[in-house]
Amino acid sequence: MSLILAVNAGSSSLKISLFQRLPREPKTPRLLLSSSISSISSPPAKFTFNHASTTPCSAYSSSEPSIRDHESAFAHFLSRLKEDATIDHQEIQHTCHRVVHGGDYRDPVVISEQSYHHIEKLRDLAPLHNGAALSVIKTCLKTLPDALSVAFFDTAFHKNLPRYVSTYAIDQKIAKDRGLRKYGFHGLSCKPPPLYAFIKRVVAKHLHKEEDALNIIALHLGSGASACAIRAGQSIDTSMGLTPLSGLPGATRAGDIDASLIFHYTSESPSQLSHNPAIANQVHMTKAEEILNSQAGWKALTGTTDFGEITRKAQLSAPSSSTLDNPHTLAFQVVLDRVLHYVGAYHLALRGKVDALVFAGGVGERSEELRRAVGEAVNFFGYSAIDERINGVVDDIEGIVVDIGKYDGGKRMLVCRTDEQMEMARECSLAEEFWN
Ligand SMILES: Nc1ncnc2c1ncn2[C@@H]1O[C@H](COP(=O)(O)OP(=O)(O)O)[C@@H](O)[C@H]1O
Ligand SMILES: CC(=O)OP(=O)(O)O
Numbered sequence: 154m155s156l157i158l159a160v161n162a163g164s165s166s167l168k169i170s171l172f173q174r175l176p177r178e179p180k181t182p183r184l185l186l187s188s189s190i191s192s193i194s195s196p197p198a199k200f201t202f203n204h205a206s207t208t209p210c211s212a213y214s215s216s217e218p219s220i221r222d223h224e225s226a227f228a229h230f231l232s233r234l235k236e237d238a239t240i241d242h243q244e245i246q247h248t249c250h251r252v253v254h255g256g257d258y259r260d261p262v263v264i265s266e267q268s269y270h271h272i273e274k275l276r277d278l279a280p281l282h283n284g285a286a287l288s289v290i291k292t293c294l295k296t297l298p299d300a301l302s303v304a305f306f307d308t309a310f311h312k313n314l315p316r317y318v319s320t321y322a323i324d325q326k327i328a329k330d331r332g333l334r335k336y337g338f339h340g341l342s343c344k345p346p347p348l349y350a351f352i353k354r355v356v357a358k359h360l361h362k363e364e365d366a367l368n369i370i371a372l373h374l375g376s377g378a379s380a381c382a383i384r385a386g387q388s389i390d391t392s393m394g395l396t397p398l399s400g401l402p403g404a405t406r407a408g409d410i411d412a413s414l415i416f417h418y419t420s421e422s423p424s425q426l427s428h429n430p431a432i433a434n435q436v437h438m439t440k441a442e443e444i445l446n447s448q449a450g451w452k453a454l455t456g457t458t459d460f461g462e463i464t465r466k467a468q469l470s471a472p473s474s475s476t477l478d479n480p481h482t483l484a485f486q487v488v489l490d491r492v493l494h495y496v497g498a499y500h501l502a503l504r505g506k507v508d509a510l511v512f513a514g515g516v517g518e519r520s521e522e523l524r525r526a527v528g529e530a531v532n533f534f535g536y537s538a539i540d541e542r543i544n545g546v547v548d549d550i551e552g553i554v555v556d557i558g559k560y561d562g563g564k565r566m567l568v569c570r571t572d573e574q575m576e577m578a579r580e581c582s583l584a585e586e587f588w589n
């Protein structure tokens with residue numbers, strides 16, 4: 154058997170799927186098993202293991218207080234793989250790794266000393282991600298030495314962003330020398346046609362459109378949240394930037410702020426820092442990153458990373474100054490406000506020609522409340538009203554893409570169950586050069 158292990162190191166989770174490559178159908182690798190470890194950043198982590206290939210499919214989940222990070226999460230998975238699944242590790246020929254920041258890499262790369270160091274150098278530009286992915290890659294190199302490790306990059310889908318979109322209004326020499334530009338993330342992409350590659354491919358199929366004719370606004374809302382405007386199948390703007398910090402707030406990320414805020418947040422005022430630039434460079438940059446990446450977001454507003462808990466505790470009627478005193482209501486409205494900001498901007502970027510608004514990611518796929526609120530707000534753009542009989546039971550509906558709008562001729566509202574592991578496995582399976 155030719156097996157492909159696909160590993161997706163998200164900021165709060167590790168999702169792993171094992172596929173079998175079928176040489177006659179390389180486009181559709183067969184899912185054998187999948188596993189996920191969620192809440193890694195707010196323990197105890199939750200572990201699930203699903204044998205897709207047994208009938209009936211068998212699954213279990215457990216709470217795992219010993220999992221502290223992505224490395225221990227992956228080690229736990231490997232031990233379960235050995236004990237619970239009769240898989241011979243030797244049969245794993247390829248491991249695919251989602252690496253969030255690829256810098257200038259435009260295509261997937263085989264892990265070598267050189268590519269490993271390239272990814273390591275970008276660690277600071279994806280502080281919640283690249284280091285985590287590297288810890289898993291390192292374990293794979295050690296425990297599966299005969300398998301080829303291939304890295305797939307979130308940034309690749311956005312490689313053709315218009316220059317005026319990717320350019321920050323700063324000194325262009327410094328920007329060029331240091332690679333300071335908008336990269337964009339969540340775009341797990343491979344060779345053309347390049348996710349947002351996964352979303353694009355399955356939504357085009359669902360809407361019976363060619364991928365290169367597809368215009369959508371995709372909202373990938375999870376612990377890390379971003380929006381993307383896709384015109385004719387290409388990313389033309391996205392809300393994350395140089396790092397996955399900017400744009401929408403996430404579970405522990407601030408999203409867009411006034412860049413000066415951080416100096417006022419910390420105890421040293423800007424005037425004190427200017428007397429001692431060394432402190433500004435060495436201490437406060439890292440402190441600022443830590444605050445904005447790990448001590449912010451809806452967790453900072455409410456104390457929980459779980460957006461489901463936020464919607465359960467929020468008052469979801471029209472906000473008023475008294476309901477906004479409830480921190481859960483406030484957090485919900487902050488997220489909604491920022492999402493609508495980008496949805497509005499991207500309608501303009503697409504000149505109103507939008508086939509569908511697509512919700513994906515842990516929050517996008519599970520929060521009927523957020524979808525309802527977004528749906529009500531965008532209705533005047535010509536979207537179909539949300540069909541509440543479907544919006545409330547999306548989890549129970551099979552299929553990768555679910556229509557949540559009424560069929561009344563308006564623009565479509567869709568939920569797409571993203572599967573970054575499948576996207577990597579598919580591209581790996583299709584790439585002849587990885588198999589010869
Ligand atoms: N029932 C739910 N309703 C709303 N949000 C949820 C629900 N269950 C999980 N989530 C959110 O999904 C997020 C995880 O999203 P996911 O995309 O899987 O993670 P990652 O960003 O690590 O890849 C968690 O931060 C949690 O807030
Ligand atoms: C890029 C990013 O933020 O990814 P995730 O949502 O998986 O943390």
Ligand SMILES: [Mg+2]
Pocket residue numbers: 163164375
């Ligand atoms: Mg993710």
